[in-house]
Amino acid sequence: MKVIPQRGKCSNAAMLLILSIFNVGAIADVVPADKFDLSEWNITLPTDENNDGKPDSVSVKDIQDFSHPDFFYLDENGGMVFTSPNKALTTANSSNTRSELRHMLRGKSTRIKTKSPKNNFTVASNPIAKRFGRVGGKMEATLKVNHVALRAKYPEKAPAYSVVIGQIHASKWEKKIKGFGWGNEPLKIYYKKWPNHEKGSVFWTYERNLPKDDANRRDIAYPVWGNLWTNPEDPGEAGLALGEALSYVVNVHGDVMYLTFEADGHETVEYKINLANAVDANGKLDEHDHPYGYTLDWNYFKAGAYNQCSTKDDPGFWYPACLGTGNWEEDKVNGDYASVTFTRLEVGESVAPKANHGEHAKIGATLNEKVGMSVSDIPDNALTAIKAIEPSFTVNEVEKELKHGNTYLDVEGVLADGREIEFDMLQVADKWKVVEIQRDLVWSQLPENVSGALKQSSPDFEAKRIIESVQHGTGITVYEFYAVDSQGKESRKEVKVEGGEAVVLAKEWQH
Template identity: 45%
Template sequence: MHTKNKIAAVVVSALVAGLAGCSTVSSPDTASAIKAPSANNDPQLAVQYNLDVNKVPAENFDLSKFKLNTPRDDNKPERAGKVMEIYKPMLNDKAKPFSDSEWFYTDSVTGAMVFASPNKAMTTPNSKNARSELRAMLSDDYSSSKNNFTIASTDNAEAYGAIGGHMSATLSVDWVSTSGDYKKNGAFATVIGQIHGSKNEPLKIMYRKLPEHEYGSVYWNYETNALGDDYSQRRDIRHEVFGQSGLRQGSKDPVTGIKLGEIFSYDVNVEGDIMHLTFTKNPGKPNQEIKTFDIDLAKGKYQGDKYDQGYANDWMYFKAGTYNQCNTGSSGCSNNGIEAGDYAKVSFFQFSLDQ
């Protein structure tokens, strides 16, 4: 089950209608009814990655095991007052597959699957941050254990939808917020891939770029699985990949990092109890650079943390998109719209889940 620029100028374009024959969402009364500009404008990317610019994301990518959250108020009666959720059948409807001309759409030049999210919008119940993000759903019964995966050491592991799983992506981060508090790691950052557990997160892949820098940084966090009375002791353990994490105002530009619009890849393969991570800079080029990590998710007490129980006997699921870490509260970001740079945007050129 587990086989495998900083942008010179922000060109503002009017909000365009969705692709003909596709289910679309638009909202003229949002803070900025403007589509986020593209960082990549090379039509050869569509050829290279076999993408059709005239199709919506679910027609270019296999999203059959995913639902989607977008940063809007849901208009379905059963979800009144909640964040927009696009169920699997709606996302993958063959007659009218879903797109959202602001927050989830196909790039008209490259064919990439684009996720965008403002600094402030409706959020999921336990978060302060807006997102446009896919969530793996392995079952049609959302409450079933079959909807999620686990690792091999879990008691009764066969009761889950899968043991392990393999998610891979080739992408570019095209924008992160240019407003925020430099003392907060969430400012100027977005999450581009996750494994989420029932309470905590064994994997959160981050991109962060300070406004005055040309290069951004890619890093990932392991959240210690502190539970019960020790729940408040959970913490993120950071691992640098490309560039440097934790930068503050006045820091040097992390020239070993990745620019906005620069294509890179990540590969997350959970086999047995081990989470194998592979990150590739300049994929397929002579100057390709690869970083790998291997983590035993069952072991616990990661890097000596006495509260970490590990993730055996927990259920988990994959996520991908842009989970904007800039908000108007804890990270001190403003929300003056896309034209002011108050958003995050990510483009996926290749994306797959084998589970």
């Protein structure tokens, strides 16, 4: 590739003489830093123009005059484009390529080391929080995903066809202190679209803050729009198409990470999770996580295209063996890459969240009286009954409920493919039996006779949460619909399906 210096002489001569490439096909003589505030960002690219065997990195100082014609440039509308092929050089601890910005609180001041507290943020509970460049922080972005990889040898593996469009990363320390410094990620925001689907899914993950060799170290996925991880079902109208704009706000205030996701035609989705303890985003204690979360860690924001479609062929969870040659022109033609365009990217101080941020996740809770219990206290015969139905099921949380004169257990968790599911169990004498198998749905996933029956019966009822409840061993399925009025009061309606006939129930379904 011919290398042409751009906008004058570069200070980092050896590197920038090679990397400052004329921006063919984009806005002439204009680079991303002319349209976006990149005064605290550097970038890692899927290139090796200086032939040192490592992905190229452009500093905060040099990025002010930098673009790359293929992997980092402004499009004709002034959008900042990040592109990353499936096959290219990767950073030391990853098998995934990236065209991705890394936030640098130090700005251009290289006197402060990259891994210094002054260049990173932490949570308020860190005993040395005052030494950091910032306590908490906020990143806001608006973007569209242009393309995700089209080919994978193991399409059933979770990362296939996906790209991370924003994240918080913790620093990795050579010497770990009190179980911190593993370099894990408390946040990754994903977009994933299967090649045969019109629309893709948006979700985010929280990684348990544990050593790499700990079997419990895994990413816990939470839905935004559409499906999770390896669910091959078409998300339909619940999903987001390539080219559709979405926005996210990541606001780490005090110890808590507040997330907001917005897109036209979709419900705004909010979450919150404390990064200084082991309580998950559903408000339940995760007994496998570090008891103090990321309390002592040093964190930083990242944004761009972190391509998850690794070409590595390995039995591990993260390696879908996506196709790619390493020749960009060939890989581009074959669709073996990820590309994202940002129209807004801002970072700064955290702000106090609005009241009840993320409380939508508890819709339906006021209509049930449940008591949480430890996962370790689930009766053996209850777990045996579940495993007989779904051997791959992993328990995440358990609640006990008393209603209709009976005692129930609600056992929530995930299957091996990442799907979330709940088993409702009835106590009969000293044994437990599965009576319902539940999962959350969106409106577009409902059978037409079910949605039609509810609309005909209650045309003004706007469901904020929908649960499909298969009555185990009966041939009956009950669909539960929850609504919330302007005063926050919850209500419920149910539709029973038996023998293909959908009927709106006049009173709550009982076993």
